[in-house]
Amino acid sequence: MRRFLRPGLVALCASFVLVGCPDKQPAGQADSGVAEAPQDVPPAAPPPASFTVRYQLTDAGTDLIPLTAEERPTIEPTSSLELHSSIGLRNYRIRLFDEAERAMISDDSAEETPEAVIYRIALPNPLKSGHKYTLVVDPQTGTSFTDTLGREVQELRLEFQVAGEKEKDKPAPAPKNEKKKRR
Known part of the structure; x- marks a missing residue:
């Protein structure tokens, strides 16, 4: 009986060793005794802040048309502009300047x-x-402004021109012809 027990015991031990060794397992079988740790993949940081400017046509209702930062785009006369940022901003200000x-x-x-x-x-x-x-x-105070992640954001200067013939400002009043009265 001892004779039969030894080969059975050896076979049983060998099967435990094979199950516990991943490189000895037949292909396609998973090792159920070892749990794999999940891979920690850091979330990708959002891209830097980008801006889109849109304007509303005065006679076309609420249709907004995007402006790109190409070299001085031409737009139709408008009294409504919108600036959209791709991420929140801190310490910023937005202003519109005329050509002077x-x-x-x-x-x-x-x-x-x-x-x-x-x-x-x-x-x-x-x-x-x-x-x-x-x-x-540009920055409201100091020399820089940031996005909500604390990254510095470059100042944006979008130059554009309004379509059509250049309107002249009201002409200056003609100088009064003052004649000196002699007495």
């Missing part, structure tokens, strides 16, 4: 979330035909 680098008077509003900023500029009068304007996103 004067800030335009406007009624602005902002919707801010960690995921984005939507900044609306409502002008009291449409932009003048033929004139050039610059939309600037």
